[in-house]
Amino acid sequence: MLPIVVVHGGAGHIPKDRSEMSTAGVCSAARGGYTILRGGGSSMDAVVEAVSILENNPCFNAGCGSVLNIKGEVEMDAIVMDGLTLGSGAVSAVCNIANPIQLARLVMDKTSHSCLTAEGASQFARSMGVPEVSPESLITEYSHMRWAKNLAPDAKPVESQMWKMGTVGAVAVDSEGNIACATSTGGMLNKMEGRVGDTPCIGSGGYADNQVGAVSTTGHGEAIMKVTLARLILFHMEQGQSVEAASDLGLAYMKSRVSGLGGVVSVDPQGRWAARFSSLQMSWAAAQTETLHYGLYAGEHFTQSLGGGPL
Protein backbone atom coordinates (compact mmCIF):
# COMPACT_ATOMS: atom_id res chain seq x y z
CA MET A 1 0.00 0.00 0.00
CA LEU A 2 2.88 2.41 0.70
CA PRO A 3 3.91 4.93 -0.44
CA ILE A 4 0.92 7.18 -1.10
CA VAL A 5 0.28 10.87 -1.77
CA VAL A 6 -3.17 12.51 -1.94
CA VAL A 7 -3.69 16.15 -2.95
CA HIS A 8 -6.62 18.57 -3.13
CA GLY A 9 -7.16 21.78 -5.05
CA GLY A 10 -9.86 23.23 -2.81
CA ALA A 11 -13.48 22.52 -1.95
CA GLY A 12 -16.27 24.59 -3.43
CA HIS A 13 -17.71 25.06 -6.87
CA ILE A 14 -15.28 25.04 -9.73
CA PRO A 15 -16.69 26.96 -12.71
CA LYS A 16 -17.00 24.77 -15.80
CA ASP A 17 -14.35 26.65 -17.73
CA ARG A 18 -11.82 25.99 -14.95
CA SER A 19 -12.64 22.40 -14.07
CA GLU A 20 -10.30 20.80 -16.62
CA MET A 21 -7.40 23.02 -15.55
CA SER A 22 -8.13 22.22 -11.95
CA THR A 23 -8.16 18.45 -12.52
CA ALA A 24 -4.99 18.62 -14.63
CA GLY A 25 -3.37 20.67 -11.87
CA VAL A 26 -4.07 18.22 -9.05
CA CYS A 27 -3.03 15.27 -11.22
CA SER A 28 0.32 16.86 -12.01
CA ALA A 29 0.85 17.68 -8.32
CA ALA A 30 0.10 14.07 -7.31
CA ARG A 31 2.58 12.86 -9.95
CA GLY A 32 5.19 15.30 -8.62
CA GLY A 33 4.73 14.07 -5.06
CA TYR A 34 4.71 10.43 -6.14
CA THR A 35 7.94 10.83 -8.15
CA ILE A 36 9.64 11.77 -4.88
CA LEU A 37 8.08 8.91 -2.92
CA ARG A 38 8.85 6.37 -5.63
CA GLY A 39 12.49 7.44 -5.55
CA GLY A 40 12.60 6.69 -1.81
CA GLY A 41 12.05 10.32 -0.76
CA SER A 42 10.29 11.38 2.42
CA SER A 43 6.61 12.17 2.84
CA MET A 44 7.61 15.72 3.88
CA ASP A 45 9.52 16.27 0.63
CA ALA A 46 6.56 14.82 -1.29
CA VAL A 47 3.87 17.06 0.23
CA VAL A 48 6.01 20.20 -0.10
CA GLU A 49 6.72 19.36 -3.76
CA ALA A 50 3.04 18.64 -4.51
CA VAL A 51 1.87 21.86 -2.84
CA SER A 52 4.62 23.94 -4.50
CA ILE A 53 3.39 22.70 -7.89
CA LEU A 54 -0.13 23.82 -6.99
CA GLU A 55 1.08 27.19 -5.65
CA ASN A 56 2.85 27.79 -8.96
CA ASN A 57 -0.36 27.05 -10.88
CA PRO A 58 -2.43 30.28 -11.22
CA CYS A 59 -5.63 28.22 -11.33
CA PHE A 60 -5.58 27.71 -7.53
CA ASN A 61 -6.11 29.99 -4.53
CA ALA A 62 -2.52 29.67 -3.27
CA GLY A 63 0.73 31.31 -4.33
CA CYS A 64 0.17 33.01 -7.69
CA GLY A 65 -3.62 33.13 -8.17
CA SER A 66 -4.42 33.70 -4.48
CA VAL A 67 -7.65 35.56 -3.74
CA LEU A 68 -7.23 39.20 -2.66
CA ASN A 69 -8.07 40.88 0.63
CA ILE A 70 -10.40 43.87 0.87
CA LYS A 71 -7.54 46.20 -0.12
CA GLY A 72 -6.81 44.18 -3.25
CA GLU A 73 -3.66 42.62 -1.82
CA VAL A 74 -2.41 39.03 -1.54
CA GLU A 75 -1.95 37.66 2.02
CA MET A 76 -1.10 33.96 2.09
CA ASP A 77 -1.11 31.31 4.85
CA ALA A 78 0.56 27.87 4.86
CA ILE A 79 1.41 24.98 7.18
CA VAL A 80 3.44 21.77 7.17
CA MET A 81 3.47 19.05 9.81
CA ASP A 82 5.77 16.08 10.33
CA GLY A 83 4.03 13.01 11.76
CA LEU A 84 7.24 11.49 13.12
CA THR A 85 8.15 14.34 15.49
CA LEU A 86 4.84 16.25 15.60
CA GLY A 87 6.94 19.24 14.54
CA SER A 88 5.14 21.83 12.48
CA GLY A 89 5.87 25.11 10.74
CA ALA A 90 3.50 27.77 9.48
CA VAL A 91 3.40 31.26 8.01
CA SER A 92 0.54 33.71 7.83
CA ALA A 93 -0.13 36.93 5.93
CA VAL A 94 2.92 36.62 3.66
CA CYS A 95 2.82 38.62 0.45
CA ASN A 96 6.13 38.59 -1.37
CA ILE A 97 7.24 34.99 -1.87
CA ALA A 98 6.12 32.53 -4.51
CA ASN A 99 5.98 29.42 -2.32
CA PRO A 100 4.70 30.00 1.23
CA ILE A 101 4.75 26.23 1.82
CA GLN A 102 8.54 26.18 1.48
CA LEU A 103 8.80 29.04 3.97
CA ALA A 104 6.54 27.12 6.39
CA ARG A 105 8.93 24.20 6.13
CA LEU A 106 11.88 26.48 6.89
CA VAL A 107 10.02 27.73 9.99
CA MET A 108 9.74 24.10 11.11
CA ASP A 109 13.31 23.15 10.23
CA LYS A 110 15.25 26.30 11.15
CA THR A 111 13.45 28.01 14.04
CA SER A 112 12.21 27.00 17.46
CA HIS A 113 8.78 28.46 16.63
CA SER A 114 5.66 27.08 14.98
CA CYS A 115 4.35 30.12 13.13
CA LEU A 116 5.75 33.40 11.80
CA THR A 117 3.53 36.13 10.45
CA ALA A 118 3.57 39.12 8.07
CA GLU A 119 6.73 41.27 8.17
CA GLY A 120 8.53 38.92 10.59
CA ALA A 121 7.93 36.04 8.20
CA SER A 122 9.29 38.16 5.31
CA GLN A 123 12.40 39.05 7.29
CA PHE A 124 12.95 35.39 8.09
CA ALA A 125 12.51 34.50 4.40
CA ARG A 126 15.15 37.10 3.49
CA SER A 127 17.54 35.72 6.10
CA MET A 128 17.10 32.24 4.62
CA GLY A 129 17.85 33.50 1.10
CA VAL A 130 14.31 32.84 -0.16
CA PRO A 131 13.89 34.93 -3.33
CA GLU A 132 11.44 37.83 -3.01
CA VAL A 133 8.81 38.38 -5.68
CA SER A 134 6.69 41.47 -6.14
CA PRO A 135 3.25 41.07 -4.53
CA GLU A 136 1.71 42.19 -7.86
CA SER A 137 3.26 39.21 -9.64
CA LEU A 138 1.03 36.92 -7.52
CA ILE A 139 -2.16 38.67 -8.68
CA THR A 140 -3.92 37.20 -11.70
CA GLU A 141 -6.49 38.89 -13.90
CA TYR A 142 -9.07 36.42 -12.59
CA SER A 143 -8.39 37.13 -8.90
CA HIS A 144 -8.47 40.87 -9.59
CA MET A 145 -11.80 40.54 -11.39
CA ARG A 146 -13.35 38.60 -8.49
CA TRP A 147 -12.04 41.10 -5.96
CA ALA A 148 -13.50 44.06 -7.88
CA LYS A 149 -16.83 42.25 -8.27
CA ASN A 150 -17.06 41.64 -4.54
CA LEU A 151 -16.50 45.28 -3.62
CA ALA A 152 -20.07 46.05 -4.72
CA PRO A 153 -22.22 47.10 -1.73
CA ASP A 154 -24.60 44.14 -2.17
CA ALA A 155 -21.81 41.55 -2.69
CA LYS A 156 -21.56 38.55 -0.36
CA PRO A 157 -17.88 37.54 -0.53
CA VAL A 158 -18.19 34.60 1.88
CA GLU A 159 -21.08 33.01 0.00
CA SER A 160 -19.45 33.87 -3.27
CA GLN A 161 -16.28 32.13 -2.12
CA MET A 162 -18.21 29.07 -0.98
CA TRP A 163 -18.85 28.62 -4.66
CA LYS A 164 -15.27 29.09 -5.76
CA MET A 165 -12.49 27.99 -3.50
CA GLY A 166 -9.11 26.58 -4.44
CA THR A 167 -6.94 26.22 -1.35
CA VAL A 168 -4.40 23.46 -1.94
CA GLY A 169 -3.07 20.67 0.24
CA ALA A 170 -1.46 17.25 0.37
CA VAL A 171 -0.97 14.30 2.71
CA ALA A 172 1.52 11.47 2.20
CA VAL A 173 2.95 8.33 3.76
CA ASP A 174 6.44 7.31 2.59
CA SER A 175 7.87 3.80 2.32
CA GLU A 176 9.24 4.08 5.86
CA GLY A 177 5.78 4.79 7.21
CA ASN A 178 6.44 8.45 7.96
CA ILE A 179 3.44 10.70 7.47
CA ALA A 180 3.24 14.41 6.58
CA CYS A 181 0.74 17.07 5.57
CA ALA A 182 0.95 20.47 3.88
CA THR A 183 -1.73 23.12 3.16
CA SER A 184 -1.45 26.52 1.47
CA THR A 185 -4.00 29.25 0.71
CA GLY A 186 -4.68 32.84 -0.21
CA GLY A 187 -7.55 32.65 2.30
CA MET A 188 -11.07 33.99 1.86
CA LEU A 189 -12.15 36.35 -0.89
CA ASN A 190 -12.14 40.05 0.15
CA LYS A 191 -11.15 39.14 3.72
CA MET A 192 -10.17 41.87 6.16
CA GLU A 193 -6.55 42.91 6.09
CA GLY A 194 -4.66 40.79 8.64
CA ARG A 195 -7.27 38.02 8.74
CA VAL A 196 -5.64 34.68 9.52
CA GLY A 197 -7.66 31.62 8.60
CA ASP A 198 -7.58 27.96 9.53
CA THR A 199 -4.75 26.96 7.19
CA PRO A 200 -1.73 27.93 9.36
CA CYS A 201 -3.45 26.78 12.58
CA ILE A 202 -2.29 23.36 13.67
CA GLY A 203 -5.20 20.92 13.95
CA SER A 204 -7.40 23.08 11.70
CA GLY A 205 -5.62 23.46 8.33
CA GLY A 206 -3.78 20.19 8.82
CA TYR A 207 -2.39 17.65 11.24
CA ALA A 208 -0.04 14.67 10.90
CA ASP A 209 0.81 11.96 13.42
CA ASN A 210 2.60 8.75 12.46
CA GLN A 211 0.50 6.89 15.02
CA VAL A 212 -2.86 7.94 13.55
CA GLY A 213 -2.64 9.49 10.08
CA ALA A 214 -2.80 12.90 8.43
CA VAL A 215 -5.42 15.33 7.14
CA SER A 216 -5.24 18.50 5.01
CA THR A 217 -8.39 20.64 4.96
CA THR A 218 -10.11 23.22 2.77
CA GLY A 219 -13.32 25.19 3.20
CA HIS A 220 -14.66 28.08 5.22
CA GLY A 221 -11.75 28.77 7.58
CA GLU A 222 -13.79 30.26 10.42
CA ALA A 223 -15.97 27.11 10.47
CA ILE A 224 -12.96 24.78 10.21
CA MET A 225 -11.33 26.46 13.22
CA LYS A 226 -14.50 26.16 15.31
CA VAL A 227 -14.37 22.36 15.02
CA THR A 228 -10.55 21.94 14.55
CA LEU A 229 -11.46 19.81 11.58
CA ALA A 230 -8.15 18.02 10.90
CA ARG A 231 -7.69 16.94 14.51
CA LEU A 232 -11.37 16.03 14.82
CA ILE A 233 -11.05 13.59 11.92
CA LEU A 234 -7.92 12.04 13.43
CA PHE A 235 -9.77 11.71 16.73
CA HIS A 236 -12.43 9.64 14.94
CA MET A 237 -9.67 7.51 13.41
CA GLU A 238 -8.19 6.97 16.88
CA GLN A 239 -11.62 5.77 17.95
CA GLY A 240 -11.46 3.07 15.28
CA GLN A 241 -13.21 4.71 12.33
CA SER A 242 -11.87 4.14 8.82
CA VAL A 243 -10.17 7.07 7.03
CA GLU A 244 -13.26 7.57 4.91
CA ALA A 245 -15.81 7.31 7.74
CA ALA A 246 -13.76 9.58 10.00
CA SER A 247 -13.47 12.19 7.23
CA ASP A 248 -17.23 12.08 6.63
CA LEU A 249 -17.98 12.31 10.36
CA GLY A 250 -15.78 15.40 10.74
CA LEU A 251 -17.30 17.13 7.72
CA ALA A 252 -20.85 16.23 8.75
CA TYR A 253 -20.25 17.65 12.24
CA MET A 254 -18.92 20.90 10.77
CA LYS A 255 -21.99 21.16 8.55
CA SER A 256 -24.56 20.42 11.24
CA ARG A 257 -22.87 22.27 14.12
CA VAL A 258 -21.66 25.47 12.43
CA SER A 259 -23.15 25.28 8.90
CA GLY A 260 -19.66 25.03 7.42
CA LEU A 261 -18.81 23.36 4.13
CA GLY A 262 -15.42 22.02 3.17
CA GLY A 263 -13.30 19.12 2.08
CA VAL A 264 -10.33 17.01 3.18
CA VAL A 265 -7.71 14.57 2.02
CA SER A 266 -6.74 12.00 4.66
CA VAL A 267 -4.42 8.99 5.07
CA ASP A 268 -3.78 6.39 7.74
CA PRO A 269 -0.43 4.74 8.57
CA GLN A 270 -1.25 1.72 6.37
CA GLY A 271 -1.67 3.95 3.31
CA ARG A 272 -5.46 3.80 3.21
CA TRP A 273 -6.75 7.17 1.99
CA ALA A 274 -9.82 9.30 1.37
CA ALA A 275 -10.74 12.49 -0.51
CA ARG A 276 -14.10 13.65 0.89
CA PHE A 277 -16.08 16.91 0.75
CA SER A 278 -19.42 18.43 1.74
CA SER A 279 -19.19 21.16 -0.92
CA LEU A 280 -20.43 20.58 -4.45
CA GLN A 281 -16.96 19.80 -5.75
CA MET A 282 -13.36 19.35 -4.75
CA SER A 283 -10.59 18.61 -7.23
CA TRP A 284 -8.40 15.85 -5.83
CA ALA A 285 -5.86 13.28 -6.99
CA ALA A 286 -3.98 10.39 -5.38
CA ALA A 287 -1.02 8.30 -6.52
CA GLN A 288 -0.31 4.83 -5.14
CA THR A 289 1.02 1.51 -6.50
CA GLU A 290 1.59 3.00 -9.97
CA THR A 291 -2.00 4.19 -10.27
CA LEU A 292 -3.28 7.75 -10.44
CA HIS A 293 -6.77 8.32 -8.99
CA TYR A 294 -8.68 11.57 -9.45
CA GLY A 295 -12.11 13.18 -9.34
CA LEU A 296 -14.06 16.41 -9.00
CA TYR A 297 -17.73 15.70 -8.15
CA ALA A 298 -18.98 13.48 -5.29
CA GLY A 299 -18.79 9.83 -6.28
CA GLU A 300 -16.44 10.50 -9.19
CA HIS A 301 -13.33 8.30 -9.20
CA PHE A 302 -11.23 7.90 -12.34
CA THR A 303 -8.02 5.92 -12.52
CA GLN A 304 -5.06 5.91 -14.84
CA SER A 305 -1.97 3.71 -14.85
CA LEU A 306 1.32 5.42 -14.10
CA GLY A 307 2.99 2.44 -15.73
CA GLY A 308 6.22 2.45 -13.75
CA GLY A 309 7.83 4.85 -16.25
CA PRO A 310 8.87 8.48 -15.83
CA LEU A 311 5.99 10.62 -14.54
Ligand SMILES: NC(=O)C[C@H](N)C(=O)O
Ligand atom coordinates in the same frame (compact mmCIF):
# COMPACT_ATOMS: atom_id res chain seq x y z
N1 LIG B 1 -10.47 28.05 0.25
C1 LIG B 1 -10.21 27.72 1.46
O1 LIG B 1 -10.10 26.57 1.78
C2 LIG B 1 -10.07 28.88 2.40
C3 LIG B 1 -9.28 28.62 3.63
N2 LIG B 1 -9.70 27.46 4.37
C4 LIG B 1 -9.39 29.84 4.52
O2 LIG B 1 -10.43 30.04 5.13
O3 LIG B 1 -8.48 30.61 4.57
